[in-house]
Amino acid sequence: MSKMDLSPGSEARKRRLSALSIAPEGDMTALWSAWTEVHGEPAFTQLRAPEIGTVMVRGRAGAVGAPFNLGEITVTRASVQLASGVVGHGYVQGRSKTLALRVALIDALAEDGQGADIEASFIEPLERDRGGKRAARDKKAAKTKVEFFTMVRGEG
Amino acid sequence: MYVAVKGGERAIDNAHEWLAEERRGDVSVDELSVAQIREQLALAVSRVMAEGSLFDPDLAALAIKQARGDMIEAVFLIRAFRTTLPRFGSSEPIDTGAMACDRRISATFKDLPGGQVLGPTFDYTHRLIDFALAATGDAPLDADEAAERAGVDAERELIPHVMEFLDREDLVQQEPTDAEIDATPPPDLTREPLDFPADRPLRLQAITRGDEGFVLSMAYSTQRGFGRNHPFVGELRVGEVEVEMDIPELGFAITVGTITATECETVNQFLGSKSEPPQFTRGYGLVLGHCERKAISMALVDRALRWKELGEDNTGAPAQDEEFVLYHSDNVQATGFLEHIKLPHYVDFQSELELIRKLRAEAKANQAQQAEDTPFQDAAE
Numbered sequence: 135m136s137k138m139d140l141s142p143g144s145e146a147r148k149r150r151l152s153a154l155s156i157a158p159e160g161d162m163t164a165l166w167s168a169w170t171e172v173h174g175e176p177a178f179t180q181l182r183a184p185e186i187g188t189v190m191v192r193g194r195a196g197a198v199g200a201p202f203n204l205g206e207i208t209v210t211r212a213s214v215q216l217a218s219g220v221v222g223h224g225y226v227q228g229r230s231k232t233l234a235l236r237v238a239l240i241d242a243l244a245e246d247g248q249g250a251d252i253e254a255s256f257i258e259p260l261e262r263d264r265g266g267k268r269a270a271r272d273k274k275a276a277k278t279k280v281e282f283f284t285m286v287r288g289e290g
Numbered sequence: 291m292y293v294a295v296k297g298g299e300r301a302i303d304n305a306h307e308w309l310a311e312e313r314r315g316d317v318s319v320d321e322l323s324v325a326q327i328r329e330q331l332a333l334a335v336s337r338v339m340a341e342g343s344l345f346d347p348d349l350a351a352l353a354i355k356q357a358r359g360d361m362i363e364a365v366f367l368i369r370a371f372r373t374t375l376p377r378f379g380s381s382e383p384i385d386t387g388a389m390a391c392d393r394r395i396s397a398t399f400k401d402l403p404g405g406q407v408l409g410p411t412f413d414y415t416h417r418l419i420d421f422a423l424a425a426t427g428d429a430p431l432d433a434d435e436a437a438e439r440a441g442v443d444a445e446r447e448l449i450p451h452v453m454e455f456l457d458r459e460d461l462v463q464q465e466p467t468d469a470e471i472d473a474t475p476p477p478d479l480t481r482e483p484l485d486f487p488a489d490r491p492l493r494l495q496a497i498t499r500g501d502e503g504f505v506l507s508m509a510y511s512t513q514r515g516f517g518r519n520h521p522f523v524g525e526l527r528v529g530e531v532e533v534e535m536d537i538p539e540l541g542f543a544i545t546v547g548t549i550t551a552t553e554c555e556t557v558n559q560f561l562g563s564k565s566e567p568p569q570f571t572r573g574y575g576l577v578l579g580h581c582e583r584k585a586i587s588m589a590l591v592d593r594a595l596r597w598k599e600l601g602e603d604n605t606g607a608p609a610q611d612e613e614f615v616l617y618h619s620d621n622v623q624a625t626g627f628l629e630h631i632k633l634p635h636y637v638d639f640q641s642e643l644e645l646i647r648k649l650r651a652e653a654k655a656n657q658a659q660q661a662e663d664t665p666f667q668d669a670a671e
Contacts, residue, residue: 144542152545156532188344188372189546190380191533192476193498193576195490195592197451197555199465201383202476202491204498205343205578207533207547209378223539227547228346268390275392278408282400 154237155225157260182213184231210234220246293637313358327351336579342368343499345549345578362621382534386553391529396452398522404449452525462570500619502584508609509590517594517607521556528552552577554585558593563601
């Protein structure tokens with residue numbers, strides 16, 4: 135499915151859930167307690183209790199050719215419904231049921247008209263942190279960039 | 291036929307208790323935490339994830355701890371755990387072209403877009419034991435790190451695959467395009483038993499989870515002349531890749547995780563065959579985690595196994611024999627069958643024992659009979 139197909143709402147949800155799924159648990163705990171301090175714990179029911187499972191990751195032969203099964207990753211998912219009836223889904227890498235439930239809640243709150251708040255309180259800081267960590271690694275990598283010179287072989 | 295035994299529960303419990311004690315070792319020495327293993331034995335963790343076919347660093351670190359560092363036992367634990375989990379689905383094929391590379395080198399092109407990035411490598415070290423590491427202490431801190439982390443939000447530059455340059459000149463055999471690829475899902479040997487002849491996706495799945503030592507030896511055998519195919523490492527890259535999966539309840543794909551992966555593409559000499567013009571051919575290795583030796587080995591073995599589709603001769607080399615390679619690459623399968631022979635086989639062995647006694651008795655009786663029948667032979671000799 136190409137990005138072109140998505141509505142702005144779906145595009146935002148995709149970005150949100152993608153940032154949340156790979157967020158470090160420690161960061162999420164801190165962001166969530168900051169959120170609940172202001173907004174309180176939301177009331178919800180579990181539509182799908184948190185469940186640990188796997189996703190089979192595929193690669194491609196020669197990087198671009200036929201798909202093959204590379205191996206699995208652990209993923210935990212959950213779905214919740216707010217008192218308003220709005221549903222949220224959470225998928226997180228790893229085996230944390232708490233985290234999956236929390237992500238589903240955050241998704242539901244965003245779908246329930248609090249999108250801008252969620253964006254500012256979770257998505258932006260998470261993306262900024264990830265970008266920063268990545269940039270730091272990139273700089274380290276750049277420092278190991280080499281220029282090799284081929285030596286001219288002497289004859290005789 | 292294996293006949294089960296029963297009993298010995300108390301002795302077994304005691305043995306396992308002692309095992310736990312031995313695992314802990316001298317209690318005056320600090321206990322290892324799972325996080326320490328994950329962070330400080332990262333390559334061991336990578337190997338367990340690759341061969342366990344499950345990317346979960348915490349789980350792999352725990353398995354290594356539980357297995358007392360026995361890597362195959364740790365792989366076994368991971369495989370067993372994996373079977374208890376439901377599978378939510380399969381990802382979109384990962385885009386290694388979008389990899390955030392920690393390391394990216396080419397042995398074929400000196401100057402190339404994206405450059406030669408060594409990354410954290412053992413290459414060019416002198417392999418001298420560093421006794422400084424025996425002294426415990428804080429790791430040297432990178433003074434720039436905090437500054438580097440602070441709010442840098444640079445757009446990443448994608449590093450193109452080296453193969454693309456050869457592709458453009460039509461000098462290397464092309465991979466099939468999406469339109470040419472069979473749309474049915476690739477075979478999955480964790481769901482269906484191996485089936486021969488195996489297509490390339492099935493072979494790649496088997497090799498990527500194969501034992502590193504076995505795959506290395508197979509690859510080495512091709513370099514030494516058994517199924518020779520003269521490889522160059524066109525590219526080796528290690529880094530982080532995002533995993534996207536279509537979520538039915540959402541109606542679109544989201545990132546469900548990131549993995550570290552190692553990818554190796556080899557460029558191999560090829561003089562052409564009945565079906566193919568002279569051109570370079572490819573071998574491909576892709577492994578979960580940071581496993582360079584394995585990725586390079588995988589690419590060599592992949593290339594050796596492609597003899598049929600490239601119209602090459604089968605020289606009878608072990609690395610060209612897909613049944614030999616695929617049936618023997620899995621270390622959990624291998625160790626399961628090998629180690630089961632140390633378990634009680636008393637009934638089995640009793641029947642063998644009785645058989646051999648009977649045969650011996652018969653043989654002795656025959657000899658005695660023969661001696662009686664030909665009484666003069668001994669004297670004649």
